[in-house]
Amino acid sequence: MRTRILSRIPFSVRWGMWTSLACSVLLAAVVPAVLFAQAQSPPAAAQSKPNQPVAANEQVALEARKPTTGAPGVVSSRPSNIRVDKTLVLINVTVTDPLNRIVTGLEKEHFRLFEDKIEQQITQFSSEDAPISIGLVFDTSGSMGSKLQKSRQAAAEFFKTANPADEFFLVQFNDRPELTVPFTTDTDRLQSTLTFTQSKGRTALLDSVYLAMHEMKKAHNPRKALLIISDGGDNSSRYTETEIKNAVREADVQIFAIGIFESFANRGRTPEEAACPGLLNELGEQTGGREYAVENVAELPDIAAKIGVELRNEYI
Template structure:
């Protein structure tokens, strides 16, 4: 006989009812515990294997990079997910012998080469696309007599830009400091510039390094820095080599308004124009020298117009290896007959991705 039934087989009816109630309570407790366990872990019955190492999370297309600083598979609210497409975009400015901007050229007028191998142009644009622009403003002591004109030129630059452009402003003397974060408001920038004062030394390299790093927060695909300075570096922690490497690794064009003293007293002041010119040319930008501070507004407006009238060529490199090596880029021009010799300003190369 079942031991439980034997245990219930007693002559006293009340005792038998008490033992039956005890058995029911034990059964309910066991059944309830099993139910709670099943609800706590619904995968006990259906096993979902984890994705293989390196595979994208379920629902995410292959080639989606996790935003920096969030960990694999995580995204911050409102953050952008960038698709891993192997398209190289090259902004190009074309000028004539009088240093005037040349517009109206067609896709067929350009050829692009990577490491001396011609590449097939897959996209070509010449429309006024919005740009993320960082303004790097020299506030060292030598800028005191030029401060008002420099402020006015920056405001003029912003007013003639694309209304969809965004800007930030970095001021620097002994060290760089963010004066105004990304904004499209001319009034906000103008109000902040009215509060700055000049003094101390010149940490130009630190300011450019900071400006390029700040561009990682930009929302537009095209990015540019405008450096307004009157001299060479005499205070930075970053070296010229470190800044050159960072600039090469970025996709930021650098333009500069240089207010240089032809009778510069120090080696830093004498080499300042060379340094800025090299950085500008390497990124496809240009250095504009100021001989008369009253011309600064016109020069700023000229740079703004140039940014709004660039050609942008896109190509997929024939070399698909991800080796992290420097690849030299050369853009050549075969203009229609009848035009004078033209000059092409474009980035000189880029670092291939590592993965």
């Protein structure tokens, strides 16, 4: 399945996708046509393969009950029940202009949605600042020493853009990841924890993403995102890149990352560090998020604030 979104204006469009809870409709005898999801699978694909992304998961189960015998010579039967499971697919879209500025004020008629080259109906459209469940994945490895202060400031600027109903958790990592603050709406608690952060050890980036994805299963909001702040490639994880990419692919979580990468002119990079920008960029693109590569740590607070604003101005 390929999903494509076209904006009727000359701007860049980036999108992610997540699904809502399935709605079951129990029908007896007659089944009316119900158009609820904007994407429908063709008949041949009624049973999708495991782990294959689908626009709308439609499972039709026919529960035919055997005739029961009543009085002699009389056969009674109950009408067959058809159970139809529909999953509404929500697609979050970010629109930017040629200068990479967020475009607001668009309406439903500005968008067209295609699945496998077939245009689909957009049944719901919203641009409201809905609550989000957000995980901050914060690098505290030894190489972050001189960058910790600006990284803390970046987190503080990001929290300033929060909706009062947002919830956050904090994963800090060096040799191994640790969930230091579980889900909370108290951003002061997260900032207080970051204040006492010290840099040491190696970098278990992949393990920290895995832990964050696991914690995100406890989220209370349908919209979910991770913000990763790190300066280098992985050199201490048990999980592989392939395992993390598969886990991310199956989750409904946008990933934004700020990669603090010093230029080659300043110092040489290890193979892991050289590969890190590509990894973070791929995770961002795969989930409808984005990676920001930074060489000057002074830019960190502004970029974090920009990500926060971007999350507040998505079309759904």
